Each structure stands twice: as structure tokens, then as C-alpha cells.
Amino acid sequence: MPTAPQPVLHPGTGKPVGPDDLAPLFPKELIGQEVSEDAEIAIPDEVLEIYSLWRPTPLFRARRLEEAIGTRSRIFYKYEGVSPPGSHKPNTAVAQAFYNKQEGRTRLSTETGAGQWGSALAFACKLIGLECKVYMVKISYEQKPNRRSLIQDSPGSLGIAISEAVEDAAGREDTAYSLGSVLNHVLLHQTVIGQEALAQMELADAFPDVVIGCVGGGSNFAGLAFPFLREKIAGREIDVLACEPAACPTLTRGLFAYDFGDTSKLTPLVPMHTLGHDFVPAPIHAGGLRYHGVAPLISQLLLDGLIRAEAYLQNDVFASAVLFAGTEGILPAPEAAHAIHGTLQAAKAADEAGEERTILFNLSGHGHFDMGAYDNYFAGKLEDVALDEDEMSRALGAIEGLPTPA
Numbered sequence: 087m088p089t090a091p092q093p094v095l096h097p098g099t100g101k102p103v104g105p106d107d108l109a110p111l112f113p114k115e116l117i118g119q120e121v122s123e124d125a126e127i128a129i130p131d132e133v134l135e136i137y138s139l140w141r142p143t144p145l146f147r148a149r150r151l152e153e154a155i156g157t158r159s160r161i162f163y164k165y166e167g168v169s170p171p172g173s174h175k176p177n178t179a180v181a182q183a184f185y186n187k188q189e190g191r192t193r194l195s196t197e198t199g200a201g202q203w204g205s206a207l208a209f210a211c212k213l214i215g216l217e218c219k220v221y222m223v224k225i226s227y228e229q230k231p232n233r234r235s236l237i238q239d240s241p242g243s244l245g246i247a248i249s250e251a252v253e254d255a256a257g258r259e260d261t262a263y264s265l266g267s268v269l270n271h272v273l274l275h276q277t278v279i280g281q282e283a284l285a286q287m288e289l290a291d292a293f294p295d296v297v298i299g300c301v302g303g304g305s306n307f308a309g310l311a312f313p314f315l316r317e318k319i320a321g322r323e324i325d326v327l328a329c330e331p332a333a334c335p336t337l338t339r340g341l342f343a344y345d346f347g348d349t350s351k352l353t354p355l356v357p358m359h360t361l362g363h364d365f366v367p368a369p370i371h372a373g374g375l376r377y378h379g380v381a382p383l384i385s386q387l388l389l390d391g392l393i394r395a396e397a398y399l400q401n402d403v404f405a406s407a408v409l410f411a412g413t414e415g416i417l418p419a420p421e422a423a424h425a426i427h428g429t430l431q432a433a434k435a436a437d438e439a440g441e442e443r444t445i446l447f448n449l450s451g452h453g454h455f456d457m458g459a460y461d462n463y464f465a466g467k468l469e470d471v472a473l474d475e476d477e478m479s480r481a482l483g484a485i486e487g488l489p490t491p492a
Contacts, residue, residue, distance in 0.1 A: 267303025
């Protein structure tokens with residue numbers, strides 16, 4: 087990266103967090119990956135063997151979608167919904183379970199927003215041989231009864247669920263905390279997506295002018311975008327777009343500041359774009375994007391101008407999702423549908439400029455557990471929620487008095 091990200095701080099001392107501070111929650115190998123400056127880290131054979139159940143994931147050209155919108159651009163998508171849990175999440179879940187088992191931990195605790203991460207970690211723990219405890223955000227717990235049947239446990243915002251999971255892990259010697267996004271090592275594990283996509287685009291004799299992903303905490307976006315950002319930093323022209331909900335516009339309207347990663351202020355202070363750790367997003371159906379912060383690496387890339395961000399209303403997002411399902415035959419998760427909508431906007435902009443662009447987006451998961459959301463969309467019951475300025479100001483008040491990034 088052109089600019090090194092700022093350090094994560096201990097909330098008590100205000101000094102950078104060290105390995106000893108993280109040891110009660112994470113295994114040593116993951117702590118090492120969190121601070122590593124190596125360009126690449128080898129994937130253990132045991133993890134690769136499990137990946138082979140669904141990887142490499144397919145790269146498709148969306149020809150019927152191109153025809154439907156009449157664009158001259160070429161649209162490709164990397165489909166992560168072919169994994170057993172149905173999303174990109176097991177890419178890091180399997181790795182984290184492996185490293186924890188290797189260090190002697192027998193139990194993992196975690197939070198989940200949309201349920202994708204919780205079910206992915208439950209899947210990974212089953213394969214690796216660990217016990218798993220999942221705390222699920224209340225709105226997603228109620229919206230997705232069939233997803234929670236795979237998890238069997240839960241309690242209300244993603245920040246609250248994180249607090250529950252961290253407290254669980256800190257109170258038991260046999261338990262480690264597992265996080266499905268935000269942290270450096272999580273983003274690292276997800277870059278298998280972009281590494282494959284680079285090779286697959288070469289096979290297709292193509293290279294993207296635009297790379298797009300949805301963003302909550304940032305793991306699926308980073309997974310696709312980071313390998314291509316390496317090419318951008320080396321000199322290739324690539325427009326890298328992060329898509330988020332207007333109800334939770336962390337990158338487009340949030341403040342870059344030090345903030346807690348959870349509501350109860352149990353985590354270290356993280357340098358990131360934030361809406362404030364007290365912020366509870368509206369109950370939109372893209373539950374996996376309802377997080378007050380974002381990965382520090384992604385925040386730094388936005389500050390450096392290497393990526394840009396847009397925020398969308400959920401009815402527009404669902405309209406794009408329905409068009410995609412009707413042309414490509416895949417029902418997208420509401421989170422991934424934000425990337426689809428961003429892709430359609432990018433194609434429209436290219437057509438208006440008289441240009442032909444190659445667009446690549448990450449279809450991070452399927453929407454088979456989101457039929458209630460689609461029912462509400464077709465019934466006209468979805469509300470378009472944009473974050474109110476007064477509510478945002480109130481929520482950002484929670485970070486007053488915290489350290490300020492240099």
C-alpha cells in the first residue's frame with residue numbers, strides 16, 4: 087500500500103496493540119498474519135484440501151444481462167455462492183478453524199449479521215472438529231429462520247453481537263474469538279477470490295477496467311479487489327468501486343476516526359470510517375452490510391484515492407437483483423445485489439460516455455435464504471431508508487474523546 091495503515095490502539099493505554107493483547111482471543115498464527123507485511127502467505131495443505139470441495143469458483147460472463155440492458159460493455163462475475171454454505175465466508179472460516187485447532191483451542195465464538203458468516207463458521211468447525219457458538223443479529227435471526235436452523239444459537243445490531251461473542255471468548259480458556267470480516271487476516275484469506283479471478287480473466291483474454299464489490303466490513307470486496315489493486319498500484323488503470331446501503335453509508339458519509347469495533351467497547355480502537363459504535367442501522371434486508379465500521383485497510387485505500395464508494399437505496403438494489411436473476415438464473419443475496427446494482431450503474435455510465443468497458447464484480451453469495459426479502463419487494467413492502475443527518479450526528483457523538491488518527 088502507498089500509505090501504511092495506522093495502528094490499532096489499546097483502549098486502556100492508547101498505545102498500539104501488541105501480540106500479547108490479542109493472544110486471549112486469537113491463535114498466534116492469525117496474530118502473525120494480522121501484522122505481516124509479506125506479499126503472500128502460503129495456504130496450508132489441510133485448508134487447500136477443504137477448499138477443493140468448491141474452489142476454484144466459476145467466473146461467468148453475463149451475456150444475457152448485457153443484452154437485457156443493451157450495453158456495449160462486457161460484464162463478468164465471480165460467483166462465490168457455490169460454496170457449501172452459499173457465500174465467500176468459508177474462505178476464511180476454514181482457515182481460522184484450522185489455525186485454532188492447531189493451537190489446541192476446542193471452541194470458537196463469533197457473531198453473524200446476515201447469517202452467512204455464522205453458518206460458514208459452523209460448517210468449518212464441523213469439518214475441523216471444533217465446537218461453535220454463534221451470536222446472530224436479531225433482525226436477521228427473525229428474517230431468516232431457515233438460516234438459523236443451521237446455527238442453533240443467537241441474540242440485536244452487529245456491534246452488539248460482536249460484544250457478546252468477544253465476552254464469550256474472553257471468559258473461557260478453551261474458546262477463541264473468530265471474526266468474519268474487518269481484520270487484516272480475514273481479508274488476506276479472502277484474496278483467493280481475486281487471485282483466481284486474475285487467472286480466469288487471463289483465460290478469457292480480458293482484464294477489467296472496473297472492479298466492483300459490496301461492502302459491509304469489507305471482506306468480500308477485499309477478496310476480489312486487493313489482487314487487482316496490486317495491478318493498479320503497479321500502473322494499470324482500474325476503477326475500483328465499493329457499494330454499500332444508503333441506510334448504513336459508512337464509506338460515503340462516515341467519519342475516519344478511531345472507534346470501537348463493537349457496541350460494548352470491548353474491542354481495541356480501530357482506525358476506520360465509522361458511523362459510531364452506538365449506531366444501530368435500520369432493519370434493511372442486507373443484514374451483512376449493517377455494520378457501523380469497515381476494515382482499516384479499505385478505509386486507508388479510500389483515503390488514498392485508490393478506491394471509491396457509492397451508496398444505494400434497497401428498492402433500487404432489489405430491482406437490479408430481480409433483473410439479474412431473470413437473465414442469469416441466479417438469485418443473489420441482498421448484500422451481493424448491491425454489487426450488481428453498482429455494475430449496472432457502471433455500464434450505464436460507460437454507455438453514456440460512448441465507451442466499452444470490461445466490468446468485473448463479486449457475486450458473493452446466493453439468496454436462497456432471503457425469499458422473505460424478495461416477497462416483501464414484490465409486495466411493495468420494502469422501505470427505502472437513507473440515514474438521517476440528525477441520527478448520524480447523534481451516533482458519531484459516541485466517538486468524541488477518543489484518539490484522533492494522525
